[in-house]
Amino acid sequence: MELDKILDNLKEQGYKLTEQRKEIIQSIINEDRYVSAKDILQQVQQRFPGVSFDTIYRNLAILSDLDVVEETRFDGEAKFRISCIDDHHHHLVCEECGETSVLPECPLNLLQGMAGEFKITGHRFEIYGICEKCQQNKK
Amino acid sequence: MELDKILDNLKEQGYKLTEQRKEIIQSIINEDRYVSAKDILQQVQQRFPGVSFDTIYRNLAILSDLDVVEETRFDGEAKFRISCIDDHHHHLVCEECGETSVLPECPLNLLQGMAGEFKITGHRFEIYGICEKCQQNKK
């Protein structure tokens, strides 16, 4: 998703476009992989040394509600990445760098009907491992 | 997995069989669904009012290492259930009661080879929703 689209969306929803907020979104877009609140804070602090965790978390909560970011959890902390709400998809997540690549198929489709009477409200399918780049860095 | 087998396993590994430890394992077996440390504590406290969270957590860590319990996370807390290490499988997890049922197929098998150079170290595939029983309770 591009920055302008997101800002328009926020404005429509009645949210103000503060400099901090814009910078937070920008750095999430720049990262384009799962990062922690801390990672985002450090990025944003390069331009706004004053920003605090609360601002990061509050904005992440809003962005997550609006499906601007996807949220998951590993290493004992929440991780966030810019979302592509257009198409339903799943990730290969590198536990070293958080880099993600998209799986070509949603496994839920392959399991159609297997759930029976269970009313599905959500699902999580993530493959953890080490991406090619990080494997080479380790050698 | 049955209690005796687990206790033998623990003994083999050099762990002592304290009453608290046995009770912790027993209540996890009895639950047979994803429960939180708090849930386990409350169960165990019925027989040992003195037990504390530390004991629960320390034992859960050991049991998780030995693959006696499976660990996941939702509702912002770690959840544990007795594992069936014999066969690789995945769960439908009810977000109301933690009840799980087993999926007939591992979706990773269906996606064989899709990961490319990504070195897979683990994966998580869980479907969240409301199980049949909880749907009826809500009505």
Next chain:
DNA sequence: CTCCGTGCAAAGCGTTTGCACGGCG
């Protein structure tokens, strides 16, 4: 000018750790 968003500080929650005692082996 009105409120929403911010920064500060402190609290909240689940979880982990240091310590000394008690009980398993």
Next chain:
DNA sequence: CGCCGTGCAAACGCTTTGCACGGAG
């Protein structure tokens, strides 16, 4: 009787919240 496991308490890390000020609309 040695040492692991326990309970207590305190610390921990991540995240959330109350408050008063400042800036966007």
